[in-house]
Amino acid sequence: MLIPLFKKVINFFDSFPEIGPRQALRLFFWLIRQKEETKKNFLANLETLLEKTHFCHNCFFPTVEEFCPICSDPKRQDDIIAVVARETDVLSLETAKIFKGKYFILGGLVLPFEDKTLIKERIKVLEERLEQNNRFKEVIIALPYTREAEPTLKYLNILRKKFPDIKFTFLARGIPTGGEVEFADPETLRSAFLGRITD
Ligand SMILES: [Zn+2]
Incomplete structure (x- = not known):
């Protein structure tokens, strides 16, 4: 039986392409094992990448310009x-x-x-x-x-x-x-x- 936390993790990754329940949990277990500093850097990097990247006005390729x-x-x-x-x-x-x-x-x-x-x-x-x-x-x-x-x-x-x-x-x-x-x-x-x- 899946505990609610794991269900939450699986649901979170559900919308990611090609990430099934097993990979979702594997990724999650890897992430929580990381040092606090690594986790903070990961979040900061992800935030910067998501905030700064948009689609090229011409061709829709991801770009920061x-x-x-x-x-x-x-x-x-x-x-x-x-x-x-x-x-x-x-x-x-x-x-x-x-x-x-x-x-x-x-x-x-x-x-x-x-x-x-x-x-x-x-x-x-x-x-x-x-x-x-x-x-x-x-x-x-x-x-x-x-x-x-x-x-x-x-x-x-x-x-x-x-x-x-x-x-x-x-x-x-x-x-x-x-x-x-x-x-x-x-x-x-x-x-x-x-x-x-x-x-
Ligand atoms: Zn372009």
Whole structure:
């Protein structure tokens, strides 16, 4: 039987991604074992990180400045934009060093039976950005080839029809079916990126 304190811990971590009850308790046991000073530092660091970090006004990548380092980099191409589901996808693509354009982070995927207002709002922002800025020549839809990504692709297809002058491309099927961009090794990511398709 779970004592109320443990239930509280599990409930607290319940909204964290990929943290199950066992991991929640393990994390909690680790945290309470730390020295008082470490605990204080942990809380102070967490507070600073959460207070100072916000989303880049352009691409929604977390940053402490108004714009993230990628958007502020004058050496990056600003006529090509890669639309990704998550922040970790940007990290993987940056590690693979194959893309020199800008990003747009959706914040996840639109899933049926789930309230994904945030993602729909961001797609709206992307639409506004494409409308206001006529320098975009290509939009790379860098979403995983999963069934879960299909509703999001439908939304993005509406944009594709709305902007016939912009080339919309998709990652080649180098990414395995059911695989995630985030977890692909740099080589797979490279062939998927270089062999991207228009349909
Ligand atoms: Zn940015």
